[in-house]
Amino acid sequence: MNKLIKGAVAGAAGIALLLGGAGTFALWNDSAAIGSGSTINSGSLKLGTPTGPDGTGSPTWTLKHAGSSETTTIASSDLASTLIVPGDTLEYVAAVPITALGKNLSAELSINSSDVTGSTFLKSALQYSLSASGTGVTKKSTNVYQVSNNLDGTQSVTVTVDIALPSEVGNAGTDGSYHGQDGQGETVNLNALKLTLTQTS
Numbered sequence: 001m002n003k004l005i006k007g008a009v010a011g012a013a014g015i016a017l018l019l020g021g022a023g024t025f026a027l028w029n030d031s032a033a034i035g036s037g038s039t040i041n042s043g044s045l046k047l048g049t050p051t052g053p054d055g056t057g058s059p060t061w062t063l064k065h066a067g068s069s070e071t072t073t074i075a076s077s078d079l080a081s082t083l084i085v086p087g088d089t090l091e092y093v094a095a096v097p098i099t100a101l102g103k104n105l106s107a108e109l110s111i112n113s114s115d116v117t118g119s120t121f122l123k124s125a126l127q128y129s130l131s132a133s134g135t136g137v138t139k140k141s142t143n144v145y146q147v148s149n150n151l152d153g154t155q156s157v158t159v160t161v162d163i164a165l166p167s168e169v170g171n172a173g174t175d176g177s178y179h180g181q182d183g184q185g186e187t188v189n190l191n192a193l194k195l196t197l198t199q200t201s
Contacts (some may be wrong), residue, residue: 043102047197048154051095055156073199079190086183089164095156096195098147100136105149106201108140111161111193112170118188125169125183128193129162147197159195 008043050059061074066087073080074090084090111130116123129143134157136148169183 004175007054010015030089034158042071043105043149043198044099045105045107045199047096048097048099048152048194050096050159053095053158055095059092062091062093064089064091070091084165086165086169087167089162091160092148092161092163096159097154098137098151098157099154100147100149100151100197101196102149105199106148106200107147107149107197107199109137109145109147109157109159109199110198111143112194112196115192115194116188116190117192122165122183122186123188124167125190127162127164127166129164130195133158161191161193162196163193 047112052058052060058076060192061076061079063072063082063084064070064075066089083089098109105170108150109126109130109132113128116126130145132139132145136147136151137155137157138148140146165183
């Protein structure tokens with residue numbers, strides 16, 4: 001190989017070596033902050049702890065009976081010893097703090113009895129209904145209330161939950177018939193009965 005060719009090969013090898021190390025060199029670049037006032041914050045969706053209807057103490061319980069104007073106020077500690085019969089309704093009333101903040105936040109307030117436990121027949125016979133009133137809360141459908149976005153801080157919403165044992169207590173079986181003796185001496189635990197506040201969009 002003549003000297004000219006050898007020189008060309010050596011030169012090409014040198015260029016290849018230089019190019020091989022090109023990763024250690026940065027191309028021109030620059031950056032700039034997008035500007036002041038760029039902090040963002042998330043909204044919130046919360047249910048606070050229920051209190052008495054006046055905002056103090058504990059939620060109230062009242063026992064009513066179909067066809068009667070008489071009512072009985074029941075302390076929470078006495079619920080377990082209160083024996084309900086067909087035609088009775090237990091009414092729960094509470095003030096519940098609701099926070100719903102966010103321009104595009106849409107939420108619904110509802111009642112969830114799916115986790116309630118107890119005797120099969122009595123549990124299946126109980127009927128639950130929800131009503132709610134307060135700033136930014138409107139009825140959407142049975143047992144469902146629309147909660148507006150951007151509430152002015154946390155609003156107190158009055159919530160009423162009726163738990164009824166109908167006068168006609170249906171058989172929990174599949175025959176669709178009614179049996180007057182069903183549901184006697186049974187127990188249902190309402191500790192898992194929940195109010196739910198759920199974002200819908």
